[in-house]
Ligand SMILES: Cc1cc2nc3c(=O)[nH]c(=O)nc-3n(C[C@H](O)[C@H](O)[C@H](O)COP(=O)(O)O)c2cc1C
């Protein structure tokens with residue numbers, strides 16, 4: 005199982021949803037980065053479960069503890085390890101499904117690939133693991149903040165109810181990180197409707213990276229589009245990613261999709277800030293499509309580990325809409341991609357090398 009992400013600014017996570025703890029090790033952080041612990045905790049608080057009726061009822065403090073790599077408040081250039089202890093597992097809820105596969109979750113594939121599986125919350129396949137990614141992402145954000153690169157996200161659609169406008173300023177005040185106040189009530193109602201019907205609903209998050217320099221990403225193989233897509237599709241429950249105009253571009257004419265250029269910059273941003281695999285200096289935009297939560301409280305047909313057909317009735321605590329907290333995870337993953345590329349980009353040209361060493 006390969007658990008490492010990134011090449012220059014890399015991280016790995018460990019832990020399970022119902023185990024003792026989760027955490028991450030972040031490597032490649034330049035020495036001297038001010039480690040604002042309140043900021044890191046704040047990022048975890050944005051994602052943490054049990055905060056409102058639009059999220060899983062599992063209550064966790066998600067207090068993050070830095071174990072290494074920091075001295076006198078700044079990074080030392082050595083691996084930064086962080087840990088978050090689990091407090092509210094309630095594993096008994098999974099006792100009746102220990103030998104069967106929840107439709108839509110990873111139980112079936114985990115069991116058949118590894119022959120052993122932690123049935124309590126799905127072990128590592130539970131998105132509780134994303135708490136550790138957000139901790140790593142917070143360090144990436146500290147680096148980006150220092151360089152005046154901003155990463156932001158919000159919900160643009162829930163169950164097909166789409167935002168008409170994108171206002172990132174209001175996201176912090178919004179219960180579901182909705183970008184559009186005019187549709188937030190309808191989006192909330194859609195989530196509660198699904199929840200009351202013991203069902204779940206899908207949604208879409210929008211991630212933007214503002215202020216990235218020109219040239220992040222490679223023209224081939226490690227294209228910025230591909231790296232962002234990989235990062236987003238690697239999040240639990242993400243089933244699609246669009247860069248800029250995305251799928252809509254396939255329905256447009258070249259004259260509609262091209263972004264005209266002038267001395268002032270680009271007249272529009274259909275490209276989503278990426279041309280030829282490299283950032284073009286404009287805002288990088290990425291839409292992330294989340295499926296509905298697989299664990300629902302309706303009876304479903306399934307099989308057990310012996311192949312016997314039976315009915316699956318779940319207990320436990322689940323998000324009625326994973327896109328809501330998933331948007332914070334997507335934002336963190338975007339920050340990790342950009343931090344990695346900023347470090348990898350050093351010395352891409354002689355000009356750049358001379359600036360660094362001469
Ligand atoms: C923030 C977040 C919260 C999630 N919460 C739940 C949940 O409460 N219950 C559940 O069954 N799945 C939840 N998921 C989705 C599952 O983890 C995911 O569907 C599962 O790992 C299978 O992976 P796949 O959907 O990518 O195939 C959540 C995902 C994210 C990103």
Ligand SMILES: C=C(O[C@@H]1CC(C(=O)O)=C[C@@H](OP(=O)(O)O)[C@H]1O)C(=O)O
Pocket residue numbers: 021022052053060061062064124125126129130131132135240299320321322323
């Ligand atoms: C605990 C969190 O979310 C969990 C994500 C999750 C899943 O299957 O992804 C299923 C539920 O699981 P569990 O039984 O493990 O509590 C959620 O509560 C969290 O995000 O911190």
